[in-house]
Amino acid sequence: MTRALAWLRNNIDGLVALVLAFIVGMLAVLDLIDVDNVNAVVLLVLGLLAGTLLRDRHLSAQAVRDASSVQLLYGSAIGHAHTLARGGTEQWIFKGGTGTYIRAVTLRSCVENARREQRPLRMQLEILDPADEQLCKTYAQFRTSLTPEGDRTGEAWTTDRTRREAFATVLAACWYRQRFTFLTIGVGLSKVMSTFRWDLSSSCVIVTQESTNSPALMFERDKPYYRDLSRELVASFKQAREVELSRADTVPLADEPSVDQVRRLFDALALPLPATFTDRDVADIVRRALQPRNPY
The missing domain is CATH 3.30.870.10 (Endonuclease Chain A)
Incomplete structure (x- = not known):
C-alpha cells in the first residue's frame, strides 16, 4: 500500500493527463461534447504532459549533478x-x-x-x-x-x-x-x-x-x-x-x-x-x- 501511494504521488500529473485523455476521447466518440470543448481539454492534457516532461528533466539533471558530486x-x-x-x-x-x-x-x-x-x-x-x-x-x-x-x-x-x-x-x-x-x-x-x-x-x-x-x-x-x-x-x-x-x-x-x-x-x-x-x-x-x- 505504501509503495502504491508513493508511486501515485510521484506520477499524479501523468496519471491525470491519461485519465483526462481517455474520458474526453470516450465522450467525443459518443458525441457527448462538442469540438471546442475537446480542443480545450486537449490543450489541458498537453500542458500536463509538458509539466511532467519538465519535472522529469529537472530530476534527471539533479541525478547527474549528484552523480558528479564525488x-x-x-x-x-x-x-x-x-x-x-x-x-x-x-x-x-x-x-x-x-x-x-x-x-x-x-x-x-x-x-x-x-x-x-x-x-x-x-x-x-x-x-x-x-x-x-x-x-x-x-x-x-x-x-x-x-x-x-x-x-x-x-x-x-x-x-x-x-x-x-x-x-x-x-x-x-x-x-x-x-x-x-x-x-x-x-x-x-x-x-x-x-x-x-x-x-x-x-x-x-x-x-x-x-x-x-x-x-x-x-x-x-x-x-x-x-x-x-x-x-x-x-x-x-x-x-x-x-x-x-x-x-x-x-x-x-x-x-x-x-x-x-x-x-x-x-x-x-x-x-x-x-x-x-x-x-x-x-x-x-x-x-x-x-x-x-x-x-x-
Whole structure:
C-alpha cells in the first residue's frame, strides 16, 4: 500500500493527463461534447504532459549533478588535488593517523601561502593519541599489514615510530604557531584509529586511505556532502582530547629546538614524553617535526 501511494504521488500529473485523455476521447466518440470543448481539454492534457516532461528533466539533471558530486582520484591526481586545495585556502581540517603528510607538505605550504598573502589561517588536526601505547601499536600493525617493507621512506612502522610521529605533529603545530601570529591551530588526540584520512580546505574535502594504491574521493564545496563531512569532522574533533597549545607559550622554541626545550614543552602541554624515550628519540621527534620526509 505504501509503495502504491508513493508511486501515485510521484506520477499524479501523468496519471491525470491519461485519465483526462481517455474520458474526453470516450465522450467525443459518443458525441457527448462538442469540438471546442475537446480542443480545450486537449490543450489541458498537453500542458500536463509538458509539466511532467519538465519535472522529469529537472530530476534527471539533479541525478547527474549528484552523480558528479564525488570525484575518484588516482595516483598523481591525488597530489595535484591537494596542491590545488592548499592554494588560497583559509582553513584546513585534518583527521587521520599521525599527520606525516600534514607535517611534510600541508602545514608548511599552507603557512607559507598565508604569510605571503598576509591573511589568517585556521587549522584543525585530529591525530592518534601518542600517550595511548596500545592504540599506537594497533595502528602500527595496521600499517605493517599494508606495507610490510615500510612506506616510501623505507622505514617500517612500529609502535615507537607511531608515537614519535604523533608527538612530532604536536611539536610542529607549536613551532609554527609561535612563528606565524595569524595561525590559529588546534590539535586533538583521538582514542580511535581510522583507516581513512580526511583533508578539508575552503574548496573541497579529499578522503584518502593509507594504501597508496587506493583511489581518493573528492567532494567540492558547492556539491553535496561537503557540508556534511565538515560537520562530521567538527563533531569528531570535539570528542577528541584537545591539546592546550596556548601552554606552549611558556616554552619558546628555537629554530632548532633542543632536547631540553622539547621535553619541557611536552610537560607544559600535560603530554609528557614516555620515560623510555632517550635524548636520541627526542632529537628524532624534532627531525620529524621540522625536517619531515614525504611518505607519499
